[in-house]
Amino acid sequence: MNINGTNKNDFLVSSSGDDFISSGKGHDQIWFRDGFGTDHVTDFNAAADRIGVDVAGGYSDIFSLGDIYDGAVLTSFSGASLEFHSGDFNNDGSLDTQILVYDQSGLQGTIYLDGVQVDTLQDWNFMGG
Numbered sequence: 001m002n003i004n005g006t007n008k009n010d011f012l013v014s015s016s017g018d019d020f021i022s023s024g025k026g027h028d029q030i031w032f033r034d035g036f037g038t039d040h041v042t043d044f045n046a047a048a049d050r051i052g053v054d055v056a057g058g059y060s061d062i063f064s065l066g067d068i069y070d071g072a073v074l075t076s077f078s079g080a081s082l083e084f085h086s087g088d089f090n091n092d093g094s095l096d097t098q099i100l101v102y103d104q105s106g107l108q109g110t111i112y113l114d115g116v117q118v119d120t121l122q123d124w125n126f127m128g129g
């Protein structure tokens, strides 16, 4: 489904299906829970927006601090992990970021940040666990 934010600060939650999420302007939080599917965030702003993950019971957890690059993995205390890949996944000529989200039992879903180069992301863009 399409999930749209506003030009103010939004708190958005992915559905269990495959979503296209546009959070608009502002400082937005976009949350992903167990079995969230394969989602695209179409206007992620690495200077303002944050991705929240709640797949390992660690919604108030934090991910390890570290550089984000093609192949990087961030883990949380609760056992969730985010694996980052770079590529033009939607074939529009611009690099995108793919984030594979795992909990202890396996892959829980895939997030695409369309048009976002992986090395523009910072660890504070991610929270939860």
Ligand SMILES: [Ca+2]
Binding pocket: 005, 006, 007, 008, 009, 010, 023, 024, 025, 026, 027, 028
């Ligand atoms: Ca917004």
Ligand SMILES: [Ca+2]
Binding pocket: 014, 015, 016, 017, 018, 019, 036, 037, 038, 039
């Ligand atoms: Ca979804």
